[in-house]
Amino acid sequence: xxxxxxSIKDIAKALNxxxxxxxxxxxxxxxxKKISDEVIKRVQDYTREINYKPNMLARxxxxxxxxxxxxxxxxxxxxxxxxxxxxxxxxxxxxxxxxLFCSNENDDKRSRDLLNLFFERQVDGFIIIPxxxxxxxxxxLIKNDIPxxxxxxxxxxxxxxxxxxxxxxxxxxxxxxxxxxxYRDIAFITTDVVQTQMLDRLRGYEDAxxxxxxxxxxxxxxxxxxxxxxxxxxxxxxxTDSHHIDSAFFSTNYLTQSGLEVIRDxxxxxxxxxxxxxxxxxxxxxxxxxxxxxxxxxxxEIGQELMRIMLQLLKNRNKSAEHxxxxxxxxxxxxxxxxxxxRV
Amino acid sequence: xxxxxxSIKDIAKALNxxxxxxxxxxxxxxxxKKISDEVIKRVQDYTREINYKPNMLARxxxxxxxxxxxxxxxxxxxxxxxxxxxxxxxxxxxxxxxxLFCSNENDDKRSRDLLNLFFERQVDGFIIIPxxxxxxxxxxLIKNDIPxxxxxxxxxxxxxxxxxxxxxxxxxxxxxxxxxxxYRDIAFITTDVVQTQMLDRLRGYEDAxxxxxxxxxxxxxxxxxxxxxxxxxxxxxxxTDSHHIDSAFFSTNYLTQSGLEVIRDxxxxxxxxxxxxxxxxxxxxxxxxxxxxxxxxxxxEIGQELMRIMLQLLKNRNKSAEHxxxxxxxxxxxxxxxxxxxRV
DNA sequence: CAGCGTGGCTAAACCGTTTTAGCGGGCTGG
DNA sequence: CCAGCCCGCTAAAACGGTTTAGCCACGCTG
Numbered sequence: 001x002x003x004x005x006x007s008i009k010d011i012a013k014a015l016n017x018x019x020x021x022x023x024x025x026x027x028x029x030x031x032x033k034k035i036s037d038e039v040i041k042r043v044q045d046y047t048r049e050i051n052y053k054p055n056m057l058a059r060x061x062x063x064x065x066x067x068x069x070x071x072x073x074x075x076x077x078x079x080x081x082x083x084x085x086x087x088x089x090x091x092x093x094x095x096x097x098x099x100l101f102c103s104n105e106n107d108d109k110r111s112r113d114l115l116n117l118f119f120e121r122q123v124d125g126f127i128i129i130p131x132x133x134x135x136x137x138x139x140x141l142i143k144n145d146i147p148x149x150x151x152x153x154x155x156x157x158x159x160x161x162x163x164x165x166x167x168x169x170x171x172x173x174x175x176x177x178x179x180x181x182x183y184r185d186i187a188f189i190t191t192d193v194v195q196t197q198m199l200d201r202l203r204g205y206e207d208a209x210x211x212x213x214x215x216x217x218x219x220x221x222x223x224x225x226x227x228x229x230x231x232x233x234x235x236x237x238x239x240t241d242s243h244h245i246d247s248a249f250f251s252t253n254y255l256t257q258s259g260l261e262v263i264r265d266x267x268x269x270x271x272x273x274x275x276x277x278x279x280x281x282x283x284x285x286x287x288x289x290x291x292x293x294x295x296x297x298x299x300x301e302i303g304q305e306l307m308r309i310m311l312q313l314l315k316n317r318n319k320s321a322e323h324x325x326x327x328x329x330x331x332x333x334x335x336x337x338x339x340x341x342x343r344v
Numbered sequence: 345x346x347x348x349x350x351s352i353k354d355i356a357k358a359l360n361x362x363x364x365x366x367x368x369x370x371x372x373x374x375x376x377k378k379i380s381d382e383v384i385k386r387v388q389d390y391t392r393e394i395n396y397k398p399n400m401l402a403r404x405x406x407x408x409x410x411x412x413x414x415x416x417x418x419x420x421x422x423x424x425x426x427x428x429x430x431x432x433x434x435x436x437x438x439x440x441x442x443x444l445f446c447s448n449e450n451d452d453k454r455s456r457d458l459l460n461l462f463f464e465r466q467v468d469g470f471i472i473i474p475x476x477x478x479x480x481x482x483x484x485l486i487k488n489d490i491p492x493x494x495x496x497x498x499x500x501x502x503x504x505x506x507x508x509x510x511x512x513x514x515x516x517x518x519x520x521x522x523x524x525x526x527y528r529d530i531a532f533i534t535t536d537v538v539q540t541q542m543l544d545r546l547r548g549y550e551d552a553x554x555x556x557x558x559x560x561x562x563x564x565x566x567x568x569x570x571x572x573x574x575x576x577x578x579x580x581x582x583x584t585d586s587h588h589i590d591s592a593f594f595s596t597n598y599l600t601q602s603g604l605e606v607i608r609d610x611x612x613x614x615x616x617x618x619x620x621x622x623x624x625x626x627x628x629x630x631x632x633x634x635x636x637x638x639x640x641x642x643x644x645e646i647g648q649e650l651m652r653i654m655l656q657l658l659k660n661r662n663k664s665a666e667h668x669x670x671x672x673x674x675x676x677x678x679x680x681x682x683x684x685x686x687r688v
Numbered sequence: 689c690a691g692c693g694t695g696g697c698t699a700a701a702c703c704g705t706t707t708t709a710g711c712g713g714g715c716t717g718g
Numbered sequence: 719c720c721a722g723c724c725c726g727c728t729a730a731a732a733c734g735g736t737t738t739a740g741c742c743a744c745g746c747t748g
Contacts (some may be wrong), residue, residue, distance in 0.1 A: 001489050009706055023706060051484065057410075057462040058704035061401045061733050077421030080743045098446065100459055117442055143347050232631060240587060265633045284480065285617065289609045308733055338531040351734055362698045369735060382718055402734035405703045 006052045015042055022047075026054070030197065060122060068123045069099045069310065072114060073152075074131075079282040080297065081129070087303030088127065091139035095311060097124070106193065106223055108133040113142065123315045125314060127306050129153060132195055147313035149306055153197040161313070163305045163326040167197050170295045170330040171204025174277045175249060177293070177332055181340040183247035183275040187217045189235070189259060190251035201251045201279065212339055217245065221255060224250060232258050239268045247275025247338070253282060276337040297330045350396045360384055366391075366562035370398070404466060411588060412467045413443045413654065416458060417476075417496075423626040424597060424641065425473070431647030432471065439655060441468070450537065450567055452477040452619050459485065469654050473497060476539055491657035493650055505657070507649045507670040511541050514639045514674040515548025518621045519593060520558070521676055522557055525684040527591035527619040531561045533579070534595035543621065545595045561589065565599060575670045583612045583637040591619025593683070597626060600636065620681040641674045 008026075012019040018040060024033045025043040046052075060066045069092055073081040087097045100118070106109040111131040115138075118126070123149035128139060135155045139150050142160065150162040178186050188205045190198055202218070207214050219238050221231035235258055239245075250256040256278035263269050277293045280283060285292035306328050352370075356363040361383060368377040369387040390396075404410045413436055417425040433443045443460070448455040455475040459482075462470070469491035474482060479499045485492050486504065495507040524528050532549045534542055546562070553560050563582050565575035579602055594600040600622035608614050614633060620642070622629060625638035651672050 003489065008706095009704075018731095019705085020707080020728055021726090024727095027706080034724085034727065039726085049418055053460065053464050055466065055704050057405045057466055058399045058733090059706075061405055061735090062704080062706045064733075066401075077426065082421065102445070116397065119398050122399065145347065145350060193604055208460075261628075284605075309511075333489070352736095353734075363735080364698055364700095365696090368697095370735080378697080380696065383696085399734050402703090405705090405734085408703075496736075596734080640730045 003047055004224055005023070005055070006033045006050055007055070011043070011050075011052065013041075013307045015046055017043070026052075056282075062120075064123055065124050067097050068118075068121075069097050069125045069127065070114075070118045070123050071099050071101050071127045072104055073129045074104060074106045075100075075243075076101045078254065080299070083299045084303045088307055091304065091307040093160075095115060102322075104129075104131050116117075119144070119146070123151075127151065127310060128193075130155065132193070133167055143316070145309060145310075147317075149309055149313075151302065151306055153195040156196065158322050160326045163302055163309070163328070164197065165297050165302070165330045167200035168204040170332070171251075172199040172208045173204075174279075174293075174295050174332055175205045175208035177334065178247050178249065178275050178277060178338055179208065179214065179336060180327055181275065182234055183273075183338075185217070185244050185246045186214065186275070187219060187242065187245045187248045188251065189221065189238075189248055189255055190221045191223045191255070192220045193223050193299045198251060205249060213279060215285065217242065230254055230258055232262055235259050235262045236266055236268075239263060240266070243267075246273075247277075250276070250278040253278060253285075257284065260292070272336075273341060275341075277332075286335070293335045293338035294308050294333050295330045296326050296333050306323035311331075349399070350394055351399070355387070355391060355394075355396065357384075359390055361387070363678055370396075385473070387478045393654060405436065408466075410466050410468055412462075412465075413441050413469045413471065414458075414462045414467050415443050415445050415471045416448055416455070417445075417473045418448060418450045420445045422598065425641045426642070431644060432484050432651055435648065435651040436654075448473075448475050449663075450475045456481055456647075457491060463488070463490070468531075469493075469658060471495065471650050471654060474499065474539075476537070486669045489661070491654060491661075493653055493657075495646065497539040499539065499582045503667050505653055505668045507646055507653070507672070508541065509641050509646070509672045509674045511544035511674075512548040514676070515593075515623075516552045517548075517596075518623075518637075518639050518676055519552035521678065522591050522593065522619050522682055523552065523558065523623060527682075528558055528562070529588050529590045530558065530619070531581075531582075531586065531589045531592045532595065533563045533565065533592055533599055535567045536564045537567055542595060549593060554571040561586065574598055574602055576606055578611075579603050579606045580610055580642075583607060583610070589613075590617075591621075594620070594622040597622060597624035597629075601628065604632065604636070615681075617685060619685075621676075625677055630679070637679045637682035638677050639674050640677050642672050645672055 002339065008022050011022050012250070015022070021035055021039060022043055024030055024035055024049065028242050030040040038298060055064070067296060071085055071192045072166035073085070074081060076085060085101055092099045101214055102114050108131050111134045115126070115134070119141065126141060127149050128138070130150055135158050138150070138160065140150060148160060150160050151164060154160065154162040154164060167270045175186060186209060190202060207215050219234070221234050224230070238261060248259065250259055261273055264272070271290060277295070280296045281296035285294050305328070309324050350410070352363045352366050355366050365379055365383060365389055367376055369384050370380055370391065371662050373591050374384040375503045396688060400410070404529060415429055415432055417429070420426060429445055436443045442615060444467070448458060448460050448494070452475050460468070463485065470485060471493050472482070473496045474494055478527035482499070482504065483502060491502060496526065498508060514601040519530060530553060532546065534546060550560050563578070565578050568574070583606060584626045592603065594603055605619070607615055621639070623639045629636035629638050649672070653668050
């Protein structure tokens with residue numbers, strides 16, 4: 001029953017040809033290397049018959065390429081990351097690359113472990129949403145000449161390739177949109193994460209409200225627990241206590257989900273009168289009653305840019321050109337939740 | 345700037361010792377192999393200084409072990425799977441194994457691709473929730489003498505190691521619980537997946553209601569789309585049309601979430617009068633108002649059993665003993681949603 | 689002083705591929 | 719008639735580790 005894995009040498013022996021010949025045929029270089037049609041056929045038939053699968057470790061060791069990319073995000077379960085993952089996977093696949101996904105939960109130790117794991121296994125490139133404290137590890141990768149692209153957030157002090165959106169501008173416009181619809185007491189509900197993307201969103205909000213002489217109310221929910229319950233307690237207290245609030249701008253989608261549930265379950269506020277905008281769109285917000293206005297990041301474009309850069313880096317492995325910085329702009333999708341309403 | 349990756353030979357050359365010596369020291373066999381303390385120290389200091397990371401491809405090629413396990417489920421974003429994943433990861437980690445997670449979305453092609461990807465890369469073992477049509481591929485793995493354990497569901501016609509829960513009994517008890525609390529028209533809301541776990545849950549429900557002469561109403565929601573919106577349309581229609589229903593038993597957690605949202609948003613039924621039980625507990629159900637009764641699978645135990653078996657298989661790689669079948673029992677957690685209520 | 693053990697190290701084989709260099713034989717052209 | 723070319727194939731090195739077998743020098747024993 002127990003079958004030893006087949007190797008090229010086994011095949012060569014069985015067919016009375018050399019390992020070289022088998023390798024040529026299996027790599028589609030039969031014609032080019034002047035192997036006779038007869039031998040090509042014999043090799044192909046036999047390998048198919050025994051269901052031969054090459055040992056990629058050996059191949060990668062020899063070629064120096066694994067044809068594997070790593071896509072590391074905060075939480076691959078999050079809709080925003082999952083969507084981009086799928087886009088990237090499709091492009092990568094069509095170019096002969098496989099993609100491994102992993103979540104770092106924005107934790108440095110976990111990030112480091114994962115980077116190490118894959119670095120040691122010689123993956124060809126990394127697309128990363130960095131946790132706050134792994135700047136040095138990223139630098140180390142780059143020193144080793146391995147393609148790294150950051151996205152969603154980056155390190156201002158470290159020159160790397162990255163793809164982000166203009167969070168400041170998007171946040172500012174979303175806030176203005178609430179103001180334009182008559183809301184005057186806008187809460188900004190965000191995480192305690194102090195990385196570029198969140199800081200920019202906060203600044204966008206703050207500038208928009210202060211320009212109009214409106215008050216700024218910020219709730220920072222610690223990043224912990226699982227999405228389903230993250231910050232429910234804090235949110236509940238906040239909405240119960242802050243009666244002055246007439247609208248809320250959520251800086252990230254999982255907070256919005258918790259927020260909506262809290263509001264609905266506790267009836268502290270009426271969803272129909274509260275103005276709501278969220279960062280990062282998803283189906284739930286579209287289908288929700290009322291539908292929720294959202295800052296939609298250009299997922300398709302982000303994924304495409306990431307892979308465009310990655311493939312370029314993989315091609316020009318030698319010459320290290322300038323670092324590429326891409327900043328895309330997000331789109332505000334206006335839905336029921338943020339439009340001017342009858343005031344009570 | 346560009347640094348070639350360090351190899352053991354580089355280190356050996358730099359320190360004027362042999363590669364063998366370096367390897368011994370790095371593997372902690374210095375003492376055992378009678379390497380002098382002085383040399384051990386020099387090697388350790390130097391490797392630390394240059395931040396040497398071994399090439400795991402080369403190591404694995406030689407040793408035949410990658411120290412990597414694969415954990416493949418339907419959707420790693422799902423709470424139930426994610427929890428088990430974490431438990432497994434912790435145990436594996438403590439034994440020197442890393443775990444790679446992946447989602448097959450219950451799709452055969454995707455499953456096959458993933459199995460192939462990792463098989464070719466020589467991972468040491470698989471823990472799998474199989475999609476319906478990959479029986480042959482699983483068999484192939486087993487033929488190649490690589491440890492495979494199925495869980496959550498299995499192939500009745502294929503003898504493999506597996507860990508499951510007694511879905512029939514759990515489902516039966518959950519249904520009986522609703523009956524005992526006075527519900528007489530219980531809907532069973534499930535997926536169109538026809539694998540063991542779902543079939544058993546269905547049978548459990550059917551037997552429980554027919555024994556009492558109660559009607560059986562089954563809604564099958566196709567497995568597609570993303571969790572957030574899966575089956576919303578169908579569920580909405582169902583609850584709108586089926587006015588006779590006084591309770592619902594959901595066969596899987598994401599359907600419950602969609603169901604709750606639909607009921608809440610459309611007000612077709614009152615959450616307070618409807619009896620509800622769901623398969624697979626999570627924080628949301630606990631915190632929900634009303635809190636939702638759930639069949640809680642013993643996550644910790646499942647994870648531990650899986651790893652216990654896996655480690656055993658990895659140890660006794662040679663002798664193929666009997667296939668191990670573990671069936672655990674689930675616990676019904678009674679909460680507000682299923683208790684006898686004032687009837688209107 | 690032969691023989692033996694042991695401390696401290698290393699040469700070389702090996703894992704399964706890819707790839708470079710090249711071999712022998714038949715055919716062609718000058 | 720032979721130089722040169724093409725055809726069809728192969729030997730061997732290389733990738734970066736691990737592991738087996740064994741070398742040499744030294745001290746100790748009998």
